[in-house]
Amino acid sequence: MIEELRIRGVGVIEEATLPLGPGLTVLTGETGAGKTMVLSGIGLLLGRRADPALVRTGMDRALVEGIVSVSREDLLAKWEDLGIEDGQLIIGRSITAEGRSRAFLGGRSVPVATLAEVTAELVAVHGQSDQQRLTQPARQSDLLDTFAGTEVLALRDEFTVAYDRLSAICREIADLRAGGRERELEMETLARALAEIDAAQIVAGEENELDVNRARLANVSSLRDAVAEAQACLGGTDAGDGDDVLAMLDTAAKALERVRDLDATTAPIAERLRQATREVIDILGELGHYESALDGDPNLLAALEERRSVLRGLMKRYGATTEEILEWAESARSRVTGWSSLEDRLPQLEADAVGVVQKMLGVGRSLTAGRQEAARRLEQLVSAELAGLAMAGASIEVRVEPRAADSPSPLPRDLSGTGYGRGGCDAVSMWLTAHAGAPARPLGAGASGGELSRIMLALEVAIAGSEPAGTLVFDEVDAGVGGRAAVEVGRRLARLARTTQVLVVTHLPQVAAFADRHLVVEKAATGKVTATTVRVVEGDDRRREIARMLAGLEDSEAATTHAEELLQLARESDTPETPRKRAQRSTRPA
Template sequence: MIEEIRINDLGVISEATLPLGPGFTVVTGETGAGKTMVVTALGMLLGNRADAGAVRHGAKQAVAEASLRLPAQSVVIQRAEEAGALVEEDDDVAELIIARFLSAAGRSRAAVGGRSAPVGLLAELGHDLVAVHGQSDQLRLTSASAQRGALDNFAGEPARLARDEYAETYGRYRQVQSERAELLAASRERLREAESLQLALEEIDAVDPQSGEDETLKASAAKLANVEALRTAAATAHAALTGSDYAEERGASALIEEAKQQLQSVQDDDAELVTLSRRLEELGYIINDVATEISSYETSLDSEGPEELAALEARRADLGRLIRKYAPTIDDVLVWADEARKRLDELQDDSGRLEALEAEEQELRDRLHGLAERLSECRQDAAAELDRRVTGELAALAMPDARFVTEVTDLEDFGPHGSNEIRMLLQPHTGSAPRPLGKGASGGELSRVMLAIEVVLAEVDPVPTFVFDEVDAGVGGKAAVEIGKRLAMLARHVQVIVVTHLPQVAAFADRHIRVIKNAGAAAEATGGVTASDVVALEDAERVRELARMLAGQEESDTAQAHAEELLHNAQQAVSAWA
């Protein structure tokens, strides 16, 4: 709710503070005193367009500021915190300050929680904070979505359950539709992709590469390309170790054997030579082993010819073609092939996936039809009850011939909110056709229509604060008393602020604020510019204000007695509801 509104240099109000609170607050004053500026200030705080002409003459800017007190988990507080506002919280209750500044040059800016903010943020917050009903400004329940939401809330728990289940099913239905449409639209492209992958895999499978094969063949090719040099080196090394069969040259093996025998022949004379001869014997074994391995290596070279090199180079060419097409190495080619096989399986499974999606779509559509019918029945029943109760309220508000009508029309197909179109209509007079809200009644009548609706919806579809600007226009007497009663009834659930000129309405308020025009000497003190003050009235002052509103004679004993009677009757009526 709004705890307090502060106004500076707006219209005829130079500086004022409106202490508000829960329940019913009424704002009164003489014509031209500046009551409308209270509503204008609220409009500024709700992000409405602001006219520079509203800035007080001679002032640089007009300022409207409000202190809000709301549940910490409310949508308004959460959105303000998302925008960076500073919010004070205490025991799940949050306090927030919002402000709007309008310069004399027409420039406008806003602040939320002490931080600069776009004016549009005020409009966002105001949508969930205040509902304004004025002579030319009926902000609530004018859109189709707001009317549908209000009816669904009025319909209660059965409608909520049906609506939630429908919304979940509809979301999945749209997801399946989208996936199926995507598969169908891309089927030709996916077919081309499958054919391309199939050809690539056939080419890779025909070569049948093995992991690391490219590096192995590279080493083998280098060996075969230099076979003669390798053979010569092996033969020379072998001859050096064993000696030549075609010459008297002795090899390393023979020389070591001779050295061993020389040491063994004299080792009995020196024990140290025994160790050295043994080491020469071991060296001889090693050289013979190496010579044998070199001989085997040389023999293997003799069995490999140019034809083997040609076959190896052909294999390398096949592998190189795969590397150029698919990946930097054969191992990477094998990884690419594995991924390609998985993708090909996915693409070839499209037909089965399409059939499954088509079956699921039909199943979901059948379920949606059933849920839509259930939701429609809830809405039809709720609409009949809402029409009955609102029409009854209209009769008490001096509109006995008016009839409220909620149309629940079946659509050809279902949408995100069911298969109904919801329209709230007003038949202002017997014999006239029901017309959309706002088109079938005057401003005053429309305010009373909205009051009747809000009274009925108050328990199920409230906003924190309602503002009514001259909701009682064009009525008086008993009808005015009924309006006052219903505003008090509404105030049992939400905060209600009413600008009125009828004492029968003002008598039902929990608090009374008067806007007083300063003229004469007071105007001279402000440079000849008329100014207004805002005063919260105590009991005695309230009686005088009601007397003024009744007879224009606040000092009249008769008028004051009548005012006291109005207050007493109103208080008795309110006490009876408690």
């Protein structure tokens, strides 16, 4: 239940506090006073789209906050981490003039989706658009299931889970069948490619070694000349004339060795020259080995060029390097293995689909039985309510029929021809008999706007009796209703408010008279600034407001007398379990 609503900077509302409470609260005011902005504020708390146009001109942001009391044990356990204190939860939403939106729960910032998920458990808003939704089969089915209760809702959820599982299986089967020929052709292509790669016996990185060997074989003559020149310089040939490196190192070492007795410091230097001599001898040995390994065989160069050509061909098709070619081959092998598994999987998928369909149909039969039993009860309750809402002789028929076997569906139907959708095997529809002797017609074809208003209210009263909600908000649910029917609408709203907090935006004095709490939205202009306020009216103020609603004149004696008659009618309709008697004592004349 919403205990208090605070609105700041929303449209024409500069700042307003709405004290709410149990029972029926009505919101009235002149056309254009700002009642819609109150509903817009509630919509923000429900997570609806944040429109920066809602921010009041001259203010940097709009802010809506609510204090909600939570008494349901299941919700308290579910939301234990939301900061509920003493059964109260503070919720909020802000929008800047630039369009940035923030949501709050229990004083903490949360995603707007989280705020919407929480408030959806607490508040339901019904407007004139909901009257049109009432004509849609999907909405009618939802209403019936809600009325039927938790057992039917659990069966529907179980059916939906099975349906979604079947959808996934059928899509996979369809993909396997549709792509069979394409996969077969691609598998053949991959097999040929893998055979080509395997035959090449690729070694990762071998292209670099081939390039090195090719450069060596193509330049054997130049390499040999360079080796011979290096050997001659170092002293590795018999034709040396004494000025080669080995000879000079030997001469230098001997010169220092001759004088080492004169100065011992020359000895280490002489030893280093001998080490250098040994290093040159090692180098000459390596040059000899390198020279002997140089092979100028033209057949070897041709074989190397052929190998490079094979690798270049593979690189053009499967990767820029031998490593990439090997990676591609591994991936291709995995695809071929996976497709082989998919082909083997098809029979199993088909068996799974049959099993899921059998489960769905079993659950569907129980769901159908539950809906049919609930439909009879709902018909009786709603038809009785319509009689009290000045629709004598009217009745509602709730039909639970087999879903057409040829109805559009992405799924196959079972062999018995049963049709099904996500919500079960039934086609639920509501039909109205407007008066005795009239033919039953679908709600969308046989009900006027005023009749839809009363039917929706009758449904809410019936559903609230089976599963009370936290707060119901009605935006001009009485549209198209007047006279005695309006009185009965007020009476039913008051009855609904015995178990559920009800907030109604209304233009009808007959409805306002039944309220436990009456709020008036007023617009006032100060210079060039227009602002809307919300205030509670009681006693004479309330009589004057109802008189204004009746005649457009607050001080009309006739309207005031009529207003008192309406208030007295509401008091006489009161019952001990409602707070109306206490709330309306102050409205009686002194």
